[in-house]
Structures are given as structure tokens and as C-alpha cells.
Amino acid sequence: xxxxxxxxxxxxxxxxxxxxxxxxxxxxxxxxxxxxxxxxxxxxxxxxxxxxxxxxxxxxxxxxxxxxxxxxxxxxxxxxxxxxxxxxxxxxxxxxxxxxxxxxxxxxxxxxxxxxxxxxxxxxxxxxxxxxxxxxxxxxxxxxxxxxxxxxxxxxxxxxxxxxxxxxxxxxxxxxxxxxxxxxxxxxxxxxxxxxxxxxxxxxxxxxxxxxxxxxxxxxxxxxxxxxxxxxxxxxxxxxxxxxxxxxxxxxxxxxxxxxxxxxxxxxxxxxxxxxxxxxxxxxxxxxxxxxxxxxxx
Amino acid sequence: xxxxxxxxxxxxxxxxxxxxxxxxxxxxxxxxxxxxxxxxxxxxxxxxxxxxxxxxxxxxxxxxxxxxxxxxxxxxxxxxxxxxxxxxxxxxxxxxxxxxxxxxxxxxxxxxxxxxxxxxxxxxxxxxxxxxxxxxxxxxxxxxxxxxxxxxxxxxxxxxxxxxxxxxxxxxxxxxxxxxxxxxxxxxxxxxxxxxxxxxxxxxxxxxxxxxxxxxxxxxxxxxxxxxxxxxxxxxxxxxxxxxxxxxxxxxxxxxxxxxxxxxxxxxxxxxxxxxxxxxxxxxxxxxxxxxxxxxxxxxxxxxxxxxxxxxxxxxxxxxxxxxxxxxxxxxxxxxxxxxxxxxxxxxxxxxxxxxxxxxxxxxxxxxxxxxxxxxxxxxxxxxxxxxxxxxxxxxxxxxxxxxxxxxxxxxxxxxxxxxxxxxxxxxxxxxxxxxxxxxxxxxxxxxxxxxxxxxxxxxxxxxxxxxxxxxxxxxxxxxxxxxxxxxxxxxxxxxxxxxxxxxxxxxxxxxxxxxxxxxxxxxxxxxxxxxxxxxx
Numbered sequence: 119x120x121x122x123x124x125x126x127x128x129x130x131x132x133x134x135x136x137x138x139x140x141x142x143x144x145x146x147x148x149x150x151x152x153x154x155x156x157x158x159x160x161x162x163x164x165x166x167x168x169x170x171x172x173x174x175x176x177x178x179x180x181x182x183x184x185x186x187x188x189x190x191x192x193x194x195x196x197x198x199x200x201x202x203x204x205x206x207x208x209x210x211x212x213x214x215x216x217x218x219x220x221x222x223x224x225x226x227x228x229x230x231x232x233x234x235x236x237x238x239x240x241x242x243x244x245x246x247x248x249x250x251x252x253x254x255x256x257x258x259x260x261x262x263x264x265x266x267x268x269x270x271x272x273x274x275x276x277x278x279x280x281x282x283x284x285x286x287x288x289x290x291x292x293x294x295x296x297x298x299x300x301x302x303x304x305x306x307x308x309x310x311x312x313x314x315x316x317x318x319x320x321x322x323x324x325x326x327x328x329x330x331x332x333x334x335x336x337x338x339x340x341x342x343x344x345x346x347x348x349x350x351x352x353x354x355x356x357x358x359x360x361x362x363x364x365x366x367x368x369x370x371x372x373x374x375x376x377x378x379x380x381x382x383x384x385x386x387x388x389x390x391x392x393x394x395x396x397x398x399x400x401x402x403x404x405x406x407x408x409x410x411x412x413x414x415x416x
Numbered sequence: 417x418x419x420x421x422x423x424x425x426x427x428x429x430x431x432x433x434x435x436x437x438x439x440x441x442x443x444x445x446x447x448x449x450x451x452x453x454x455x456x457x458x459x460x461x462x463x464x465x466x467x468x469x470x471x472x473x474x475x476x477x478x479x480x481x482x483x484x485x486x487x488x489x490x491x492x493x494x495x496x497x498x499x500x501x502x503x504x505x506x507x508x509x510x511x512x513x514x515x516x517x518x519x520x521x522x523x524x525x526x527x528x529x530x531x532x533x534x535x536x537x538x539x540x541x542x543x544x545x546x547x548x549x550x551x552x553x554x555x556x557x558x559x560x561x562x563x564x565x566x567x568x569x570x571x572x573x574x575x576x577x578x579x580x581x582x583x584x585x586x587x588x589x590x591x592x593x594x595x596x597x598x599x600x601x602x603x604x605x606x607x608x609x610x611x612x613x614x615x616x617x618x619x620x621x622x623x624x625x626x627x628x629x630x631x632x633x634x635x636x637x638x639x640x641x642x643x644x645x646x647x648x649x650x651x652x653x654x655x656x657x658x659x660x661x662x663x664x665x666x667x668x669x670x671x672x673x674x675x676x677x678x679x680x681x682x683x684x685x686x687x688x689x690x691x692x693x694x695x696x697x698x699x700x701x702x703x704x705x706x707x708x709x710x711x712x713x714x715x716x717x718x719x720x721x722x723x724x725x726x727x728x729x730x731x732x733x734x735x736x737x738x739x740x741x742x743x744x745x746x747x748x749x750x751x752x753x754x755x756x757x758x759x760x761x762x763x764x765x766x767x768x769x770x771x772x773x774x775x776x777x778x779x780x781x782x783x784x785x786x787x788x789x790x791x792x793x794x795x796x797x798x799x800x801x802x803x804x805x806x807x808x809x810x811x812x813x814x815x816x817x818x819x820x821x822x823x824x825x826x827x828x829x830x831x832x833x834x835x836x837x838x839x840x841x842x843x844x845x846x847x848x849x850x851x852x853x854x855x856x857x858x859x860x861x862x863x864x865x866x867x868x869x870x871x872x873x874x875x876x877x878x879x880x881x882x883x884x885x886x887x888x889x890x891x892x893x894x895x896x897x898x899x900x901x902x903x904x905x906x907x908x909x910x911x912x913x914x915x916x917x918x919x920x921x922x923x924x925x926x927x928x929x930x931x932x933x934x935x936x937x938x939x940x941x942x943x944x945x946x947x948x949x950x951x952x953x
Contacts, residue, residue, distance in 0.1 A: 379674055
């Protein structure tokens with residue numbers, strides 16, 4: 119049963135891909151037929167637009183305190199009220215989307231890129247390459263994530279860019295592990311062997327045959343990791359290693375709001391909800407992308 | 417099929433809950449025994465009275481000879497040579513009286529009779545002398561040694577008389593003797609368990625002569641003290657001078673302040689020594705909780721690296737002082753639970769000098785001074801702070817206020833260890849600091865050139881300041897010292913060495929339904945006086 123699932127892909131194994139058959143059009147086709155995927159895509163798109171146009175969408179300045187109007191509820195001037203020093207919560211949320219989304223995307227992107235390279239090399243070549251890569255994974259993994267991230271940011275220049283890269287540099291081993299396992303699972307399957315036998319080069323073998331077949335769990339992982347990265351950023355910021363006040367990120371807004379949990383819970387709800395919705399969006403979108411790319415599910 | 421499984425699981429859950437509820441050792445046994453209507457001498461011993469106090473952090477050692485860490489423990493386990501009463505006046509402690517020679521150099525202390533350490537050894541002149549010598553012993557490298565830098569030698573005249581000779585007149589000599597670093601440790605125990613013994617002192621053993629005995633310390637969890645039944649030498653400024661009324665004190669370490677508040681509300685903790693200002697209103701509305709507020713011996717200020725441009729220019733420092741709107745900060749950032757600061761010391765101190773004009777918001781004058789100094793459009797600087805929530809909030813407001821005179825700042829946030837090393841390395845430009853201390857010599861600590869580069873983090877090396885401090889500390893009398901410190905403060909205000917911002921308030925919350933006789937001690941956060949405190953079930 120399992121083998122026939124891969125067979126479809128095998129027939130056009132070494133033909134040059136026709137333009138209409140590209141991954142992008144596959145993706146769109148798959149998304150159109152999946153409601154959840156469309157919702158996910160819309161959420162992500164909306165947030166990306168908000169982040170891009172942040173300066174034009176903010177009703178107020180995100181860093182101008184108004185000490186006569188602290189911790190107020192929603193009003194015409196401040197649609198979501200004000201924070202502990204009288205800044206507009208909505209404006210901070212909007213500006214924060216820039217920072218949090220870039221943190222999520224860059225951190226996950228970096229981690230995913232490194233993890234893919236290491237995992238694929240490890241799984242495909244095996245032998246000493248595998249051993250070396252996995253030793254590296256074990257070494258990186260043996261450090262507590264946050265601790266290693268703190269160390270890396272301290273070595274680089276503390277700041278947002280450093281924090282984003284550092285988060286990528288500490289999370290790649292989990293991707294590498296998963297990718298390696300998947301590659302090892304498919305590399306011995308008949309469609310891969312036959313592609314190789316029909317003269318497929320390594321790169322083409324990877325891009326047309328192996329990677330599309332291993333992406334499902336990786337994409338799910340990546341979409342979940344987004345939320346994680348957004349939260350961990352706030353830890354780094356708290357230690358002065360990430361985004362510095364008065365610049366807002368959802369994570370830092372959340373950790374500041376923690377002090378007001380009982381009396382002004384809404385301060386915590388807004389950034390928390392933003393994170394949940396974005397992660398949900400990426401997750402739904404990731405699922406749809408997986409469906410579109412995974413030959414087994416077509 | 418699936419439905420039936422769910423029902424079965426549900427039943428199982430209910431049963432297991434019932435089972436735990438009925439298990440022996442559950443709530444049933446913890447109920448306090450009903451008190452008999454007429455208490456008889458044969459009545460069973462009452463339930464142990466355990467007072468639980470929350471603390472946000474604990475040090476790595478309780479040996480106050482070797483570390484400068486203070487906790488509430490030090491005020492409860494030890495007695496000091498002199499004590500300070502509720503108004504911070506010096507009162508007898510281990511010494512029942514003292515005399516000073518005319519030249520202010522020889523101090524004679526009469527030691528109270530009948531006191532014993534928790535290990536049974538007597539408290540006498542030799543015990544006190546041993547402690548002074550231990551602090552000054554170079555091999556212990558004690559951070560408290562600076563407190564006794566004027567001490568030349570101490571001599572046991574007879575068992576209950578100690579004579580201390582100073583190198584100079586030092587009218588403030590009683591201040592270090594009353595501090596938390598000056599609790600007299602039992603010599604025998606220190607030699608047995610200290611650095612020359614089993615090295616347990618400070619972690620597993622702490623031995624003094626105070627109202628409580630040290631029981632145990634479980635790191636990052638709790639410190640436990642038990643009543644000293646032999647104690648009958650309470651100071652004359654408490655009502656109950658005999659053994660304390662409670663049996664145990666547990667200091668629970670709870671780093672997160674909102675958790676502390678929740679624990680107080682649920683009754684697991686009786687006392688919070690530091691209440692986060694955002695919780696004050698809610699706790700005040702809780703009928704079971706009493707909130708104590710009072711001015712605190714502390715000061716929060718914006719400091720400058722005075723050896724770096726443009727902060728070398730006194731006009732720039734004055735301009736920054738005028739650019740801050742302290743009243744707005746106290747209201748908006750501290751929710752009126754602080755006072756605007758107009759001087760370099762807490763207003764409660766006799767040495768305090770204030771100058772409102774120099775510390776009042778005047779944006780035009782600030783701009784004018786900046787222009788005179790050659791910065792008509794302002795300048796850029798970094799603004800560093802520790803990651804304490806209030807300080808970060810304050811830094812954000814200071815940034816916005818300085819923006820208005822063209823001073824563009826970039827905030828840098830540090831954790832406490834990172835902040836200390838950042839200041840030691842001298843990388844600071846503008847930075848937020850807060851001290852909590854009840855002696856004018858805090859100015860010596862922070863601003864004397866000998867303290868450069870740390871704790872003199874303002875990098876203030878100034879001969880006039882050094883001279884005034886020296887003259888104050890070696891004045892012939894306390895009044896003379898006070899006058900000199902006043903002169904020093906007027907000079908510092910004139911030089912605008914700091915920008916004082918706020919005077920914090922000391923805020924404690926106590927479970928009034930359980931704790932009786934609580935009184936807030938005005939000095940330092942962790943000092944508690946429990947002689948008159950009682951617990952009701």
C-alpha cells in the first residue's frame with residue numbers, strides 16, 4: 119500500500135517540470151479547496167499587512183506616555199485603553215506585530231534552514247557525515263535552550279537582530295533530527311531508488327523527490343515554533359538582550375502585563391490573543407501547505 | 417461504546433477524588449482542636465504558632481562576617497551592641513550604657529549581664545571584642561571591615577566592660593554597631609562551624625543571642641527560625657521584653673511579586689515586606705489584610721557618568737534636573753505611593769537638605785542651559801536601568817520627558833548582576849539607581865573618590881566632596897557631623913551630581929485577621945520586630 123502512494127510521483131521523475139505543475143500553483147490549488155487553509159492564509163496575510171503598514175495604522179504614538187491617563191479602559195482616543203504609563207495599547211499592539219512577526223519568521227527561518235541542511239546531509243549521506251552532524255545536534259541540544267540563547271546573544275551584540283538569530287541558532291537541532299529521520303525513511307523507498315537509477319542528480323533527487331515527501335512534520339513543527347519564538351523573545355528582552363523599551367513586542371507586553379494580572383487582566387489578554395491568533399494562522403496555513411506539497415495526500 | 421467508556425472514566429475520576437478526600441491525614445486532622453471553655457493547667461499544648469513572611473530573594477550565605485547580604489534573619493537571630501528604636505534613636509542593646517571620652521576617641525560600653533548565646537555560652541565583653549576582631553581580621557576579608565575603619569583596638573576591662581579606641585573622633589560610631597552586619601556571633605560556634613571548622617556556618621548553622629534560634633535553611637524555599645525560650649533581654653522600646661509569643665517564623669522565598677500577593681490573599685503567607693505598588697489598592701480593599709505605608713529611608717535618582725561628555729558640564733546636569741517632571745512621575749509611575757525627591761537623602765533624616773527650585777520642572781530653563789553648554793538641539797545618550805518593573809517604566813517615562821529638551825536616549829535594560837558589572841566597567845552614561853539606607857554616609861559610599869569606579873558609579877572624583885565627607889565623619893560631635901553633611905548636600909545640589917527623582921514608600925501588607933500587634937519598622941525593607949507580635953488561629 120505504502121509504495122503505491124509514492125508511485126504517482128515516480129512516473130514523471132526526471133521530466134523537466136512543466137510550469138503549470140510548479141509547487142506554487144499546487145499550493146494555490148490546494149488552498150482553494152481547503153477552507154481552513156484559506157483562513158490561515160488570510161490571518162497571516164492580515165497580520166503581515168498590519169506589520170508592514172504599522173506606522174499608518176496606529177491611532178496614537180506607541181511610546182508617548184500620558185501619565186494622567188494610565189491603565190484606562192477603551193475610549194475613543196485609546197480604542198483598547200492605555201497601559202501602566204498611559205500609552206495606547208492598540209498602537210503598541212500594532213507596532214509590536216512588526217517586532218514579533220519578524221522575530222517569529224527570522225527565528226524559525228534560521229532554525230529551519232540550518233536544520234534542513236544538517237538533517238538532509240545527515241540522513242542522505244549517512245556514515246561519518248551523519249555521525250558528525252548528530253554529535254553536533256547532541257552538543258547543541260545538551261544546553262538548555264534559553265541559556266544557550268542568552269550566551270549567544272551576549273557574544274553577539276545584544277538587540278533584536280541578535281535575539282532573532284540566536285533563537286534560530288538554538289532551535290535548529292529539533293528540525294535537524296526530524297528531517298534526518300524522514301530522509302532516512304524515504305531514501306530507501308523504490309521511487310527514490312528508481313529516480314536515482316534513471317540518472318537523477320543529487321540536487322534534483324532532493325528537490326523533486328525527497329524534500330516534498332518529508333515536509334509534513336517539519337512544517338507543522340515550524341508553525342508551532344513561531345509562537346514559541348515570540349514568547350522566548352520576551353525572556354531575552356527581560357534580560358536586556360532582546361528588544362529594548364520603549365519598543366513593544368507582544369512577548370514583552372505580555373510579561374509586563376503579568377504584574378497587573380488581577381486588576382487589569384485585559385492588558386494581558388490583548389497580546390496573548392494576538393499571539394494565539396497568529397500561531398493559529400500559521401498553523402492552519404502550514405497544514406494546507408503540507409497538504410499541497412505532500413504527494414501522499416494528493 | 418465510546419460513550420460508555422467516557423462514563424466509566426468519569427466515575428473513576430469522581431471515585432478517586434472521593435478517595436483522596438477521605439484519606440487519613442487529609443484536612444480532617446488539620447482542624448484546630450476546639451478550645452476548652454475553661455482552660456486548665458492540664459490543657460493539651462496549643463497548636464504551634466507559625467508566622468510566615470515572604471521574601472523575594474535570599475543570599476548565598478548568612479555569615480555576616482563574610483558576606484554583605486542582609487536578610488530578616490539577621491535582625492531576629494542576633495543582638496547588636498546598641499539598637500535603634502521606632503524613631504531610629506540609639507537605645508541599649510547588648511550594651512546597657514556607654515560613655516564617650518572628651519576627644520571622642522574612647523568609647524566604653526557596659527555589657528548587660530545574664531545574656532547567653534543559643535549555644536549556651538555567655539555574652540560578655542570578650543565575646544563582643546572577639547566579633548570586632550573577627551570583622552577586622554584580614555584573613556576573613558570582611559566587607560563590613562570598612563564600617564570599623566576608625567577602630568584601632570578594643571580592650572576587655574572586666575567581664576562586662578569593653579573599651580574601644582578609635583583613631584579619630586567618629587561621632588557616627590553607633591550607627592555601624594546597630595546595623596544588621598553587627599549582630600554578635602557566638603565565638604564558640606563560629607570557631608567550631610566557621611571557616612576554620614566544619615565550614616557549615618552561614619548555611620547549616622547560624623548562632624547568635626536574639627529572640628529566635630536558627631533552625632534550617634532550605635535553599636530557594638524557606639528559612640525557619642524557632643523561639644528562643646531563654647530570651648529575656650528585649651530592648652526597652654518593645655512591650656514584651658521576654659520570650660516572643662510565636663513559636664516559629666518561616667521566611668518563604670517567593671521571587672515573583674504577584675505570586676506573593678496571591679499567597680497572602682489565600683492565607684499561606686502572613687506578611688509581605690515589599691508590596692508591588694500595583695497591588696496596593698486591591699489589598700487595601702481586602703478586609704482581611706492591613707496595608708502599612710510610610711516614608712522609606714531610600715532615594716531613587718537618575719545618575720550621570722560625570723566624567724564623560726556632555727555630563728562633565730554642570731549646566732548639562734542642571735538642565736537634565738530641570739527637564740524631569742517629578743510630580744508627574746510620582747503620580748503616573750508610582751501611583752502616588754512615593755514622594756518627589758528634592759535632595760540627596762531621604763527627607764526623614766536629620767541631615768536632609770532640600771532645594772525645590774533646582775529640582776522642579778522648567779523646560780525653558782533646561783533648554784536655555786543646554787544651549788549655553790553648546791547643545792542647543794540636545795544630544796544622544798544611553799539610558800540604562802535594571803529590569804525591575806518600576807525602574808523600566810520610569811526609564812520609559814524619563815526617555816519621553818528628556819525627548820522634549822532634545823536629549824534622545826536609548827534605553828538599555830539589565831538584570832541585576834549584569835547591571836552591576838555594566839556599572840563596574842564604566843560603560844554607563846545616564847542610568848537609574850535606587851538606594852535604601854538610613855545613614856547620611858550613603859553619600860560617602862557613592863560619591864567619595866576612594867569608591868571609584870564602583871560603587872561610585874557616578875564617576876564623581878572631586879576634592880571638595882572628599883574634604884566635606886572627611887570633615888563630617890571626623891567631626892567632634894553628631895551635631896557637627898550633621899552640619900557638615902548639610903553643607904555637602906548643598907554643594908552636591910549646586911554641582912547637580914545626580915538628578916534625584918523619587919523617595920520610595922515602604923509598604924507592607926499583613927493578614928490582620930491572623931497577626932496581632934504588627935508594627936512597621938521604618939528602616940530597611942527586611943527589618944522586622946517580632947517581640948510584640950502574636951498569632952490568632
